[in-house]
Amino acid sequence: MAANAQAWSLPDAVRGEQxxxxxxxxxxxxxxxxxPRHCGLFGRRAGSVPGFAYSEAMKKSKIVWNDKTLDRxxxxxxxxxxxxxxxYDGVPDPADRANLIAYLKRADEAFPCAVRARE
Structure with missing residues (x-):
């Protein structure tokens, strides 16, 4: 039963797309x-998409996007x-954030992100 309960708590990329x-x-x-675009988000330094006009705060944040920093x-x-x-005020629900992060990870490996990475 515990394994079944754990399965329900795993991030869901389909819900994350919603x-x-x-x-x-x-x-x-x-x-x-x-x-800015979200393709290539994971491992990218915040404020670093070429040609995008970021705030000085974001450019100076020194954040590198990963599960933990994105969740926060x-x-x-x-x-x-x-x-x-x-x-934007943010996504207050931790499950919604986990699902969103799962979606962004999956999207990064699929169209259109995978195509853009080859350009």
Whole structure:
């Protein structure tokens, strides 16, 4: 029974895609919009997408995006990077954040991110 309960707590990329719908007002996977693109996010230094006009706060944050830093940022962007141009309040639910992170990881290996990585 414990293994079954644990399975329910694993991040779900399909649910994460539903959470990502909230991000689409400003972000896209493969192109910059009001916010920077998300393809290639993991392992990338915050504020480093070429040609994107980041806030000074984000450029100076020294964050490298991984599960932990992204989870913390998504919980409360303004608290983690005071002065960021991202004014979204964040994703308060830890399960939603975990699902969103799982989706972003999966998306990074699929179309359109995989195609963009080869360009």
């Amino acid at each position: 959470v990502y719908a909230r991000c689409l007002a400003c972000h896209a996977l493969a192109v910059d919009r009001v916010g 940022f998504l919980a409360n962007p303004l608290a983690m990077v005071p002065g960021t141009a991202m004014t």
